[in-house]
Amino acid sequence: MPRILEVTDLSTHFTTPEGEVRAVDRVSFHVDEGQTLGLVGESGCGKSVLALSLLRLVPPPGRIVSGRIVYKGGDLMALPERGIRRVRGREIALIFQEPSTALNPVFTVGYQIAEGLIVHKMMKKKEALREAARLMEVVRIPDPGRRVRDYPHQMSGGMRQRVMIAMALACRPSLLVADEPTTALDVTIQAEILDLLRNLKRDFRLSLILISHNLGVIAETADRIAVMYAGRIVEEAGTNDLFARPKHPYTAGLIRSIPRLGDAGPEGGDRKKRLAAIEGTVPDLLRLPPGCAFQPRCPDVMRECREHVPGLRPLGDSSDTVACFKHHDPEGRPR
Amino acid sequence: MSATGAGRPLLEVTDLKKYFPIRRGVFSRISGWVRAVDGVSLRIAPGETLALVGESGSGKTTTGRCILRLLEPTSGRVVFDGTDLLSLPARAMRRMRRQIQVVFQDPYGSLNPRMRVGTIVREPFDIHRIGANRRERDEMVAALLRRVGLDPGMRDRYPHEFSGGQRQRIGVARALALRPRLIVADEPVSSLDVSVQAQVINLFIDLQEEFRIAYLFIAHDLAVVERIADRVAVMYLGQIVEVAARGEIFRNPLHPYTRALLQAIPIPDPARARERQVLRGDPPSPAQPPPGCRFHTRCPSAVEACPRIEPPLLEVTPGHWVACHLHPGPEVGR
Ligand SMILES: Nc1ncnc2c1ncn2[C@@H]1O[C@H](COP(=O)(O)OP(=O)(O)OP(=O)(O)O)[C@@H](O)[C@H]1O
Ligand SMILES: Nc1ncnc2c1ncn2[C@@H]1O[C@H](COP(=O)(O)OP(=O)(O)OP(=O)(O)O)[C@@H](O)[C@H]1O
Ligand SMILES: [Mg+2]
Ligand SMILES: [Mg+2]
Numbered sequence: 058m059p060r061i062l063e064v065t066d067l068s069t070h071f072t073t074p075e076g077e078v079r080a081v082d083r084v085s086f087h088v089d090e091g092q093t094l095g096l097v098g099e100s101g102c103g104k105s106v107l108a109l110s111l112l113r114l115v116p117p118p119g120r121i122v123s124g125r126i127v128y129k130g131g132d133l134m135a136l137p138e139r140g141i142r143r144v145r146g147r148e149i150a151l152i153f154q155e156p157s158t159a160l161n162p163v164f165t166v167g168y169q170i171a172e173g174l175i176v177h178k179m180m181k182k183k184e185a186l187r188e189a190a191r192l193m194e195v196v197r198i199p200d201p202g203r204r205v206r207d208y209p210h211q212m213s214g215g216m217r218q219r220v221m222i223a224m225a226l227a228c229r230p231s232l233l234v235a236d237e238p239t240t241a242l243d244v245t246i247q248a249e250i251l252d253l254l255r256n257l258k259r260d261f262r263l264s265l266i267l268i269s270h271n272l273g274v275i276a277e278t279a280d281r282i283a284v285m286y287a288g289r290i291v292e293e294a295g296t297n298d299l300f301a302r303p304k305h306p307y308t309a310g311l312i313r314s315i316p317r318l319g320d321a322g323p324e325g326g327d328r329k330k331r332l333a334a335i336e337g338t339v340p341d342l343l344r345l346p347p348g349c350a351f352q353p354r355c356p357d358v359m360r361e362c363r364e365h366v367p368g369l370r371p372l373g374d375s376s377d378t379v380a381c382f383k384h385h386d387p388e389g390r391p392r
Numbered sequence: 393m394s395a396t397g398a399g400r401p402l403l404e405v406t407d408l409k410k411y412f413p414i415r416r417g418v419f420s421r422i423s424g425w426v427r428a429v430d431g432v433s434l435r436i437a438p439g440e441t442l443a444l445v446g447e448s449g450s451g452k453t454t455t456g457r458c459i460l461r462l463l464e465p466t467s468g469r470v471v472f473d474g475t476d477l478l479s480l481p482a483r484a485m486r487r488m489r490r491q492i493q494v495v496f497q498d499p500y501g502s503l504n505p506r507m508r509v510g511t512i513v514r515e516p517f518d519i520h521r522i523g524a525n526r527r528e529r530d531e532m533v534a535a536l537l538r539r540v541g542l543d544p545g546m547r548d549r550y551p552h553e554f555s556g557g558q559r560q561r562i563g564v565a566r567a568l569a570l571r572p573r574l575i576v577a578d579e580p581v582s583s584l585d586v587s588v589q590a591q592v593i594n595l596f597i598d599l600q601e602e603f604r605i606a607y608l609f610i611a612h613d614l615a616v617v618e619r620i621a622d623r624v625a626v627m628y629l630g631q632i633v634e635v636a637a638r639g640e641i642f643r644n645p646l647h648p649y650t651r652a653l654l655q656a657i658p659i660p661d662p663a664r665a666r667e668r669q670v671l672r673g674d675p676p677s678p679a680q681p682p683p684g685c686r687f688h689t690r691c692p693s694a695v696e697a698c699p700r701i702e703p704p705l706l707e708v709t710p711g712h713w714v715a716c717h718l719h720p721g722p723e724v725g726r
Binding site for chain 2: 099100197199213215216243244245246247248249251252270271272273274275276277296297300301310311312314315316317318319330331332333334335336338339
């Protein structure tokens with residue numbers, strides 16, 4: 058399958074008074090055309106900064122310090138500012154994590170959806186607003202003819218998220234990056250939005266990067282999954298493989314520690330069933346432990362884990378990768 | 393552990409209502425009411441966990457706060473261990489608070505940032521003058537911190553020096569200090585990282601076993617609820633629409649809303665992905681709840697009676713209560 062996006066050794070740092078925050082640290086992954094890559098990881102591990110980096114939208118004091126972002130064969134890092142601006146929205150669209158900050162409270166939602174069409178597609182305002190109403194119908198907003206004139210505050214969280222999706226779709230991008238599109242929503246609304254995203258992906262022939270801390274959301278939507286921990290991707294594999302045979306101890310621990318329906322102990326049993334927790338806490342990016350960032354919590358820790366940082370390496374001849382000395386020695390040779 | 397809530401309940405809530413006024417205009421005239429809690433009845437047996445689940449805005453927090461009398465209910469009865477809490481004078485209520493504690497959702501906002509952690513946990517002992525002297529109280533604090541998995545050596549640090557999971561443990565230690573018989577836990581793990589959430593859920597499970605505390609466990613994650621609950625109550629727009637024992641509600645949900653909630657949960661297991669009926673539309677506002685059954689505007693199985701007649705909460709099989717016209721009474725021979 059052709060690759061729509063290939064990211065190699067991407068690093069984004071923030072220079073702060075307390076030190077250099079390596080929010081994204083030598084990250085490599087790819088997205089195949091028409092596929093969904095799920096990016097999963099806990100709060101603060103660098104998911105949003107990675108998403109912003111793809112479109113070179115990292116705010117100062119952050120900056121991309123190295124790496125290649127090859128989109129449809131061309132390196133986005135090599136484009137001048139004018140070039141990357143043409144990519145944003147039209148080729149790659151981003152749905153931001155916070156719908157309330159991404160929507161402007163003083164404009165109608167219809168106008169905000171139409172804006173991209175007026176700017177990028179040179180549409181007349183009236184025509185663009187008609188297209189906005191059509192897009193609102195596509196994202197299943199009831200009564201779109203009337204609701205184009207609504208302001209963001211007149212809509213529920215779920216409706217606002219749909220508006221964000223309509224905005225992202227307006228200029229017909231090929232790749233959609235959705236950063237936690239359902240996290241703030243109730244499960245019933247979340248299910249509806251995910252269902253919508255899956256249908257849109259098919260109808261609009263989109264490739265999708267879906268960011269979430271919820272492994273359930275990722276499992277149901279993604280073809281492949283990349284797992285992030287403390288700024289790095291620690292494992293990437295096909296969804297079924299990753300769940301059936303996680304390679305990194307962090308991935309394995311994460312999968313074991315989520316409660317899932319149907320796994321609780323028998324009713325009326327003497328003991329409620331405890332969960333298999335990962336001990337310890339997520340490290341502060343400014344005070345990373347030596348070696349592998351997961352090493353202090355890892356049940357399989359070895360001496361080299363405390364001394365060297367494991368690189369992300371392919372497993373056998375598959376396109377799966379893992380960053381763990383259980384699978385590669387410090388020289389990168391398979392074990 | 394009682395699965396049915398039979399026997400003398402520790403907590404019994406009857407027809408609880410809390411309406412918030414909506415004020416408009418220069419004279420702040422009351423133009424309507426938000427019916428946040430609108431006729432909730434529930435019971436919790438000693439040592440039992442009742443989980444209260446439902447979408448955002450369904451009235452879970454308001455119910456919890458009314459039980460604790462952090463909010464004055466509009467009407468209803470709250471009886472704790474035979475005592476009517478709503479008619480208690482303030483001083484007696486303060487004494488009662490030793491037995492009913494609370495753990496909040498937000499481990500960042502709920503601890504005083506200017507107090508050392510040891511002082512935060514010791515405060516209940518100081519207020520209620522428990523322990524012979526300061527040294528004895530400090531020893532009790534150390535034991536509590538150890539019990540929730542924190543190093544007592546950290547007692548001189550401030551809340552911001554702890555992670556979310558650790559802060560939630562501090563909140564739990566403080567709630568445990570007076571050996572309460574009931575803890576109202578309002579979304580205690582929702583704001584925690586996935587890998588840390590499991591530690592705190594385990595702590596709740598272990599402490600209940602050790603101290604036989606009853607929990608009113610407010611949550612929206614049904615997978616968490618399945619771990620910790622003995623019984624589950626499902627709320628929609630200020631009302632309870634279904635109550636049943638844990639196994640029953642997950643195996644045999646009767647209310648269409650409960651079914652939708654269960655089906656909506658994403659399954660972290662690609663081998664088990666399944667069909668689901670996606671609910672259309674948003675929950676209506678509790679300021680203008682729909683007539684009849686409040687769920688009828690989103691219900692996939694609504695019948696003619698639903699928009700007209702409000703279905704009462706009926707016991708259809710022993711211990712399984714549901715408010716739905718599709719389940720009009722005791723089901724015989726099932
Ligand atoms: N402006 C900034 N200055 C300094 N550090 C920053 C800045 N923005 C982000 N960071 C750091 O970069 C890291 C990654 O943040 P990011 O927002 O990408 O996390 P995330 O994985 O999206 O988390 P969440 O799940 O909470 O959204 C964090 O540790 C954060 O502290
Ligand atoms: N002080 C208040 N004044 C007016 N309305 C209020 C007040 N507190 C809560 N409400 C309203 O009452 C309803 C129930 O709110 P509540 O916080 O109890 O819901 P919840 O089920 O806990 O939701 P969540 O899952 O979002 O925490 C909501 O519509 C809310 O807006
Ligand atoms: Mg983020
Ligand atoms: Mg609440």
